[in-house]
Amino acid sequence: MCYHSLNDRGYSNMNKYYLFFGNLANKLKIDIITELKKSPCSVLELSDKLKTEQSKLSHSLHSLRCCSIVNVKQEGKKRIYSLNKETILPILKIIDKHENKFCKKHCRALKK
Amino acid sequence: MCYHSLNDRGYSNMNKYYLFFGNLANKLKIDIITELKKSPCSVLELSDKLKTEQSKLSHSLHSLRCCSIVNVKQEGKKRIYSLNKETILPILKIIDKHENKFCKKHCRALKK
DNA sequence: AACACATATGAATAGAAATTCATATTTATA
């Protein structure tokens, strides 16, 4: 999921897209993003809010951090994760629009 | 990959995001999108251009169609697939920007 | 209606990514 290394090894530039998408193709990661959208928080806080085991979060946060969708800073013993809103929020908004515009209609069409 | 049915069964609205991303998290699908960006074409034409087996393309095109990323129309024996540029091109552009702005710097940081 | 061309479909398998769980590392504090 960390595509930086891939790029370095001379892989096609197109790879970045599907690696980026792959990184987000997961319910937990979307839940994390949704939570961090409200406010930054630590791993244990996330664990509590999302009722999710800690190492699972650490793994997910690692790959989100890998492609800079989240940032982290140390605060005492805690590591505070925050959302890089600049990229992901516009994308989610485009998807919302897409759903409204294309998917409801298409859905009916498919049911026929 | 077809999330319409999921929505119908009362799943959370958040699912749509990761299902959408999941649908794009694949090299072949990005290649298809890249090709259809140039011009619409049939499955066999795609097969030729991308040096890819036909049923593989049909499967990929099916899921891309499911979430309205591509459209299709019948023309004689052929089915002509075209890209719904409205959604995907802006998203790819955002990802490009993201890479340039965040990933190169971050990449260096990770290597230390 | 038989045929060929074009595409779709289904089921088995292969492949990739997420999860789990035990343990290591990091950070602050007594």
Added chain:
DNA sequence: TATAAATATGAATTTCTATTCATATGTGTT
């Protein structure tokens, strides 16, 4: 410096998705 708290890591396993390949379906032509 020993300890506790917070997080990260690795490897085994499970779960999910893509691929493969054989075959079915659809479309136009003779």
